[in-house]
Amino acid sequence: MKFDTPATTNPIDQLKVVGKPVDRIDGPMKTTGRAPYAYERHDAIPDIAYGYVVGASIAKGRIASMDLSRAKAAPGVLAIVTAAEAGKLTKGDFNTAMLLGGPEIQHYHQAVAVVVAQTFEQARAAANLVKVEYVRSKGSFDLASAKDGATKPKDGGPDSAVGDFDAAFAAAPVTLDETYTTPDHGHAMMEPHASIAAWKGDKLSLWTSNQMIAWGAGDVAKTLGIPRENVRLMSPFIGGGFGGKLFVRAEAILAALGAKAAGRPVKVALTRPLMFNNTTHRPATIQRIRIGTDRDGRITAIGHESWSGDLPGGGPETAVQQTRLLYAGANRMTRTRLAVLDLPEGNAMRAPGEAPGLMALEVAVDEMAEKLGMDPIDFRILNDTQVDPEKPSRPFSQRRLNECLRTGADKFGWSRRSRTPGQTRDGRWLVGMGVAAAFRNNLVMKSAARVRLETSGVVTVETDMTDIGTGSYTIIAQTAAEMMGVPLTRVNVRLGDSSFPVSAGSGGQWGANSSTAGVYAACMKLREAVAGKLGLDPATAEFADGRVRVGNQSLPLEKAAAQGPVTAEDFMEYGDLTKTHQQSTFGGHFVEVGVDADTAEIRIRRMLAVCAAGRILNPKSARSQVIGAMVMGAGAALMEELVVDKRIGFFANHDLAGYEVPVHADIPHQEVIFLDETDPMSSPMKAKGVGELGICGVGAAVANAVYNATGVRVREYPVTLDKLLEGMPVLA
Amino acid sequence: MAILDDLQLSRREVMATGAAIGVATVPAAADAASGQPSIMKVSFTVNGQRQTLELDTRTTLLDALREHLKLTGSKKGCDHGQCGACTVIVDGRRINSCLSLAVMHEGDEVTTIEGLGSPEKLHPLQAAFVRHDGYQCGYCTPGQICSAKAVLDEIKAGVPSHVTADLTAKIQFSEDELRERMSGNICRCGAYSNIVAAVAEVAEGKA
Numbered sequence: 001m002k003f004d005t006p007a008t009t010n011p012i013d014q015l016k017v018v019g020k021p022v023d024r025i026d027g028p029m030k031t032t033g034r035a036p037y038a039y040e041r042h043d044a045i046p047d048i049a050y051g052y053v054v055g056a057s058i059a060k061g062r063i064a065s066m067d068l069s070r071a072k073a074a075p076g077v078l079a080i081v082t083a084a085e086a087g088k089l090t091k092g093d094f095n096t097a098m099l100l101g102g103p104e105i106q107h108y109h110q111a112v113a114v115v116v117a118q119t120f121e122q123a124r125a126a127a128n129l130v131k132v133e134y135v136r137s138k139g140s141f142d143l144a145s146a147k148d149g150a151t152k153p154k155d156g157g158p159d160s161a162v163g164d165f166d167a168a169f170a171a172a173p174v175t176l177d178e179t180y181t182t183p184d185h186g187h188a189m190m191e192p193h194a195s196i197a198a199w200k201g202d203k204l205s206l207w208t209s210n211q212m213i214a215w216g217a218g219d220v221a222k223t224l225g226i227p228r229e230n231v232r233l234m235s236p237f238i239g240g241g242f243g244g245k246l247f248v249r250a251e252a253i254l255a256a257l258g259a260k261a262a263g264r265p266v267k268v269a270l271t272r273p274l275m276f277n278n279t280t281h282r283p284a285t286i287q288r289i290r291i292g293t294d295r296d297g298r299i300t301a302i303g304h305e306s307w308s309g310d311l312p313g314g315g316p317e318t319a320v321q322q323t324r325l326l327y328a329g330a331n332r333m334t335r336t337r338l339a340v341l342d343l344p345e346g347n348a349m350r351a352p353g354e355a356p357g358l359m360a361l362e363v364a365v366d367e368m369a370e371k372l373g374m375d376p377i378d379f380r381i382l383n384d385t386q387v388d389p390e391k392p393s394r395p396f397s398q399r400r401l402n403e404c405l406r407t408g409a410d411k412f413g414w415s416r417r418s419r420t421p422g423q424t425r426d427g428r429w430l431v432g433m434g435v436a437a438a439f440r441n442n443l444v445m446k447s448a449a450r451v452r453l454e455t456s457g458v459v460t461v462e463t464d465m466t467d468i469g470t471g472s473y474t475i476i477a478q479t480a481a482e483m484m485g486v487p488l489t490r491v492n493v494r495l496g497d498s499s500f501p502v503s504a505g506s507g508g509q510w511g512a513n514s515s516t517a518g519v520y521a522a523c524m525k526l527r528e529a530v531a532g533k534l535g536l537d538p539a540t541a542e543f544a545d546g547r548v549r550v551g552n553q554s555l556p557l558e559k560a561a562a563q564g565p566v567t568a569e570d571f572m573e574y575g576d577l578t579k580t581h582q583q584s585t586f587g588g589h590f591v592e593v594g595v596d597a598d599t600a601e602i603r604i605r606r607m608l609a610v611c612a613a614g615r616i617l618n619p620k621s622a623r624s625q626v627i628g629a630m631v632m633g634a635g636a637a638l639m640e641e642l643v644v645d646k647r648i649g650f651f652a653n654h655d656l657a658g659y660e661v662p663v664h665a666d667i668p669h670q671e672v673i674f675l676d677e678t679d680p681m682s683s684p685m686k687a688k689g690v691g692e693l694g695i696c697g698v699g700a701a702v703a704n705a706v707y708n709a710t711g712v713r714v715r716e717y718p719v720t721l722d723k724l725l726e727g728m729p730v731l732a
Numbered sequence: 733m734a735i736l737d738d739l740q741l742s743r744r745e746v747m748a749t750g751a752a753i754g755v756a757t758v759p760a761a762a763d764a765a766s767g768q769p770s771i772m773k774v775s776f777t778v779n780g781q782r783q784t785l786e787l788d789t790r791t792t793l794l795d796a797l798r799e800h801l802k803l804t805g806s807k808k809g810c811d812h813g814q815c816g817a818c819t820v821i822v823d824g825r826r827i828n829s830c831l832s833l834a835v836m837h838e839g840d841e842v843t844t845i846e847g848l849g850s851p852e853k854l855h856p857l858q859a860a861f862v863r864h865d866g867y868q869c870g871y872c873t874p875g876q877i878c879s880a881k882a883v884l885d886e887i888k889a890g891v892p893s894h895v896t897a898d899l900t901a902k903i904q905f906s907e908d909e910l911r912e913r914m915s916g917n918i919c920r921c922g923a924y925s926n927i928v929a930a931v932a933e934v935a936e937g938k939a
Contacts (some may be wrong), residue, residue: 033805240873631922
């Protein structure tokens with residue numbers, strides 16, 4: 001099916017199952033420990049040996065020599081694979097650095113060997129006996145020093161300009177020109193990257209933990225130099241990804257190489273301390289923002305520049321993206337620059353671009369409102385735009401940012417906020433409130449599915465879509481139930497297998513809308529086939545209560561499968577609606593913090609998000625996506641920072657004690673409000689993404705609340721107490 | 733007093749454990765010359781079932797459960813005591829099973845997530861987690877639930893925490909107590925708000 005005209009009324013609009021806050025269908029398996037993750041497939045394959053990865057201990061240079069003799073002689077060792085033994089490996093399309101390094105080393109903890117042994121303990125012990133001599137080369141590890149040498153990236157429209165920014169900014173009576181920094185962030189998903197590989201002749205089965213099955217199958221084949229049809233990926237349960245499992249990583253390739261060398265299935269998980277430097281991360285940014293307004297607060301000039309770094313051949317953090325669309329203003333510019341850094345590979349992490357971009361922009365907006373003596377919500381509403389400000393002929397499909405902000409202000413008690421900072425005390429706490437706009441584009445991706453009416457009357461859905469905690473199993477089941485007129489209990493969903501039709505996968509908050517639209521397309525085809533089997537007119541057939549009805553004629557659905565299962569497969573692809581209309585999602589984040597008046601310890605007291613993101617397919621799982629993203633945003637605001645050792649060139653705090661993420665005690669009760677909305681421009685589901693919207697702007701809302709509490713403006717994330725202490729209000 | 737009894741008990745346990753380690757080091761030293769791993773037999777009860785294993789002495793309780801007994805509900809998130817995904821209950825107390833060698837648990841009673849309930853018959857905490865969507869990817873979830881069960885027992889037993897205001901009064905369940913005590917169980921999906929709601933519902937007897 002092709003979606004190229006706005007959706008009209010369709011079976012999803014019945015909302016008998018879709019739109020209901022049903023419990024996740026995979027919940028009982030997950031809460032009882034029965035859901036099998038990649039490393040745990042005792043059920044799938046016996047006699048698995050254990051692989052343990054050795055990571056490079058330099059950031060850049062060459063392996064001079066490797067001595068494997070002691071490791072090879074260690075008890076239980078079956079095989080050791082290094083680049084020297086691996087044969088020709090080709091870098092995958094989605095990787096920047098080689099997944100198995102040597103002799104050239106491109107980053108710290110790049111894998112240099114996998115040791116395969118009978119047991120985990122033996123593999124680990126033997127891996128410690130691998131002796132590597134390196135020749136270190138000089139590397140570039142400090143973004144601030146590399147900034148001036150940064151260049152314009154080849155792709156992605158690094159520069160944008162409308163009107164005459166320089167002249168308008170120079171002429172503006174009220175201006176802001178500030179620079180903000182965000183550090184490198186780690187995904188730190190709870191399940192480490194893990195894979196089991198098994199060869200049958202030249203065919204490879206890989207049980208893995210991967211968000212994008214088709215990309216993954218392609219890159220495994222490319223890396224190993226084998227035909228794509230010889231690779232099967234299975235990833236039914238994924239212990240978190242956040243972008244860190246978008247691409248094939250070292251453990252999958254090393255499991256495959258290790259299994260080949262050992263002649264046995266092999267499983268490999270990255271150890272937690274290896275993950276942060278071996279895999280990808282969200283790159284640090286330096287962002288300069290300039291805003292000029294007239295005396296009434298109308299933006300006349302807005303400019304956003306961002307610098308980030310990556311390995312040669314890598315890409316930038318696109319932190320200026322949202323500034324092209326979020327606020328009005330006739331004169332505008334953005335600029336993205338990329339420096340070469342020899343740190344581990346930078347890549348997508350939840351809301352790449354917008355997450356760090358809004359951490360800067362929405363603080364700048366708060367600062368600008370203060371300069372104007374305006375409430376920051378009023379300032380945002382005044383500068384709202386209902387059209388693409390770079391191309392006013394192009395409207396937003398829906399844009400209810402103002403309503404998000406007004407609703408949130410009302411629910412949060414915004415009117416109680418003191419506009420002058422440092423004025424509100426609650427015992428030893430200085431209390432402040434902050435707000436920020438949330439903004440993230442709605443992306444749509446081609447997505448296919450296969451649906452089958454079984455003889456039992458059960459509807460089976462198969463698609464290579466993944467559920468990384470997002471709720472895909474449940475919303476796909478809801479979609480099929482709604483379309484085929486059966487209860488949720490009569491739908492069976494199978495995901496994450498490369499032998500299933502290719503879906504949108506999980507990334508860029510496109511998964512929910514795109515994958516369910518693919519299921520919608522397949523179900524439309526199945527409805528036709530079913531009606532045909534029953535001798536009913538497909539155009540007028542209604543599917544409800546397990547029956548198919550035309551006029552007075554009503555037949556049980558399963559009758560169509562009396563002679564055997566009925567199968568249909570289709571995909572949804574997209575026309576020009578994303579070009580003619582800007583599709584985005586919006587929200588308002590509200591945060592209240594307490595800052596200890598003596599120690600400057602920061603505690604979040606309340607959080608509220610109001611979201612406008614099209615139809616919400618399942619308010620329960622969608623709410624969880626938003627609160628979870630708010631937690632990650634709180635982490636980015638207050639604690640998360642991969643600390644670069646600028647001499648050696650690596651992230652020094654590469655475990656969960658050093659890289660702090662929010663824990664229970666850091667997070668209060670959270671509230672989420674979804675505005676009632678449908679967006680017929682996005683798909684027949686009329687839904688949009690929400691999983692990344694939740695993180696967009698949270699960090700700035702926290703930082704703005706800290707400012708409101710203390711009067712100290714921190715422009716270098718994370719906002720930690722040491723950065724507040726000097727400027728804290730003098731106690732009376 | 734319950735608290736004092738508890739502390740005395742744990743001192744005895746520490747001594748007993750120390751003795752067990754002393755025994756374990758003997759074969760390990762003997763095997764150092766041959767390079768072969770030292771293997772020890774250990775017996776403990778897991779979810780009510782007696783298990784006897786011959787294990788490399790380096791095997792953690794977590795790997796004994798996951799790799800040898802194929803009880804993969806307990807998760808390996810960090811393998812060094814920083815994330816809580818491997819939390820199991822041993823003799824009534826929650827521990828990070830990755831920080832504990834299996835051979836230290838001779839005669840112990842281990843409860844894992846599989847022992848609390850099954851998909852067909854959920855434990856009240858498991859049911860509350862489903863109802864409140866107290867999980868997303870599900871990887872930290874077994875640890876959260878085992879931890880929560882033990883936390884509720886700790887509060888009942890009068891074990892204080894960092895946020896307990898009055899050490900002489902009977903400790904009451906509160907969301908602050910829960911957040912403090914559960915802070916060793918990281919959830920990167922950020923389901924904390926829902927986890928607290930789920931556990932509170934069970935603690936307050938509404939489930």
